[in-house]
Amino acid sequence: xxxxxxxxxxxxxxxxxxxxxxxxxxxxxxxxxxxxxxxxxxxxxxxxxxxxxxxxxxxxxxxxxxxxxxxxxxxxxxxxxxxxxxxxxxxxxxxxxxxxxxxxxxxxxxxxxxxxxxxxxxxxxxxxxxxxxxxxxxxxxxxxxxxxxxxxxxxxxxxxxxxxxxxxxxxxxxxxxxxxxxxxxxxxxxxxxxxxxxxxxxxxxxxxxxxxxxxxxxxxxxxxxxxxxxxxxxxxxxxxxxxxxxxxxxxxxxxxxxxxxxxxxxxxxxxxxxxxxxxxxxxxxxxxxxxxxxxxxxxxxxxxxxxxxxxxxxxxxxxxxxxxxxxxxxxxxxxxxxxxxxxxxxxxxxxxxxxxxxxxxxxxxxxxxxxxxxxxxxxxxxxxxxxxxxxxxxxxxxxxxxxxxxxxxxxxxxxxxxxxxxxxxxxxxxxxxxxxxxxxxxxxxxxxxxxxxxxxxxxxxxxxxxxxxxxxxxxx
Numbered sequence: 001x002x003x004x005x006x007x008x009x010x011x012x013x014x015x016x017x018x019x020x021x022x023x024x025x026x027x028x029x030x031x032x033x034x035x036x037x038x039x040x041x042x043x044x045x046x047x048x049x050x051x052x053x054x055x056x057x058x059x060x061x062x063x064x065x066x067x068x069x070x071x072x073x074x075x076x077x078x079x080x081x082x083x084x085x086x087x088x089x090x091x092x093x094x095x096x097x098x099x100x101x102x103x104x105x106x107x108x109x110x111x112x113x114x115x116x117x118x119x120x121x122x123x124x125x126x127x128x129x130x131x132x133x134x135x136x137x138x139x140x141x142x143x144x145x146x147x148x149x150x151x152x153x154x155x156x157x158x159x160x161x162x163x164x165x166x167x168x169x170x171x172x173x174x175x176x177x178x179x180x181x182x183x184x185x186x187x188x189x190x191x192x193x194x195x196x197x198x199x200x201x202x203x204x205x206x207x208x209x210x211x212x213x214x215x216x217x218x219x220x221x222x223x224x225x226x227x228x229x230x231x232x233x234x235x236x237x238x239x240x241x242x243x244x245x246x247x248x249x250x251x252x253x254x255x256x257x258x259x260x261x262x263x264x265x266x267x268x269x270x271x272x273x274x275x276x277x278x279x280x281x282x283x284x285x286x287x288x289x290x291x292x293x294x295x296x297x298x299x300x301x302x303x304x305x306x307x308x309x310x311x312x313x314x315x316x317x318x319x320x321x322x323x324x325x326x327x328x329x330x331x332x333x334x335x336x337x338x339x340x341x342x343x344x345x346x347x348x349x350x351x352x353x354x355x356x357x358x359x360x361x362x363x364x365x366x367x368x369x370x371x372x373x374x375x376x377x378x379x380x381x382x383x384x385x386x387x388x389x390x391x392x393x394x395x396x397x398x399x400x401x402x403x404x405x406x407x408x409x410x411x412x413x414x415x416x417x418x419x420x421x422x423x424x425x426x427x428x429x430x431x432x433x434x435x436x437x438x439x440x441x442x443x444x445x446x447x448x449x450x451x452x453x454x455x456x457x458x459x460x461x462x463x464x465x466x467x468x469x470x471x472x473x474x475x476x
Contacts, residue, residue: 009080063264063270065191068274071264072187073180073350082172082179089165096165102152106333111143133297140337147333154327164313171306177299180448181471188467190260191461194406195276197253199456204249207449210424211235211242217432236440245449272463275392282466284407286476287400293473294396300472304381304388311378318371322360329354392472399469413455418453420444 063071078330130139223226223424262268294299334341336348360367430436470476 004194010214010438024415026255061269062275063189063272064275065277068187068191068260068264069184072183075266076183076186076263079179079183080321085320086169086172086176089169093162093165093169096158096162099153099158102150104148106148106152107145109145110339111145113141113143115141122335139335142337143335144337144339145333145335146339147331152328153325154470155320155325156323157325160313160317160320163318164310169304171303171310174299174303174306177472178303180365181299181474183465185467185471187263189464190256190263190476191274192278192463194253194260194274195278196258196456196460197249197256198276200453201246201249201253203449203452203456204246207445208239208246210445214428214445217428218438221276221432226434227438234438236273238445242445257438278463280455281407281459281462284403284466287397289476290469290473291396292476294392297311298392298472300388301392303439304385307383308378308381311374311381314377315371315374318367318374321367321370324357324359327354327356327358396472399465403462403469404463406458406465410455410458411460413451413458417451419446419453420448424448 170239188364215232215235215238218227219233222229222232228270257270260274261268264272330351330353332349332351334348338345341347341349424441424447427436427440427444431438431441
């Protein structure tokens, strides 16, 4: 560099032989500056992102019902098994379809045979000197085979297998839909089970606080000579019972959280909260609409129909074992004593075709036995199809009635909870005024707890009933 450039910092002129000046380094210096600034910005952004991620790690994950369903589809083994079976059935159809189409393969082989004659003698001029072979099936001492083979097999079994695989694919698709809807029910039960467990825990906390407050009131009234000591004992027993109920409610809440975490997370994460949307129930359509959707969109019926189709095609495939099978082969290539396209001016490339008709004669009754097995499976599939039709009509009415009853009871349950709260308030006032007994207070407290828990269970029951109904009809 010193040969062509002088030190630019001193202001010297460039070397005349180079034809370049110090300005040639300016673009590189500018580019280097921008790169350094960009790298610094990237580091700063990365630090901010890491800080944000660290901050977010401390916050629990908020999960809605739809989020829970999406997560469960990735982690539930039964659902993933149904999806895997669907993929396997799809590949089975690809393989059975390949059995109906011509297959192309290329075969290469070399056959060496031990000879007994003079190898290398011109057999055209001296036929008596031609070599002989120890294996008469071979065509020479050296035989080269290099041929393409187009093979086509035609049989009733192959056609029936393809149709059977198509029906099996439809059956697997229906079973995957059944697994999807069943997963919705499982997640809905676990999700709202956790929501209700949280509500019951809050109710137990309020009941424990109310019992503790009543214990304090009874003690004050006893000190004033207004109530007997037996009231304090009863209040203390009630307070202890409510404390135990609170512990049981906390245990049930933690258990339901664990059950939901198993469904949702691959790494068993318990740091999450769920959205309580039980206050906004889904609408319930009329029964004629539900019945129409059930007959049209029921995956159990599709699975049963597909299973019957599979059984029918298995019978056809079993019949194919009793009928002749035809196979065709077309060969093109070399089958020669020398690995060459031409030998002594003769073209070695050629083709041959083979048609084979295989007629089954005797198999010790195995083919007849296979046919009998296929017919038995078909009869069983027909019985299951008829049963599925009757079960669908029964479950449609049962699940709809369940959802209708749960929806109708929610308003009554809410009203009972309000009345129970008002009753406890009035009973407390009457007790302080000396107009009610401690047993009435305890009964009012228990009634309020039961009413609130019943209302929470009723809301969850309606959501689960809707999920069960949608296993037959699909979303509505």
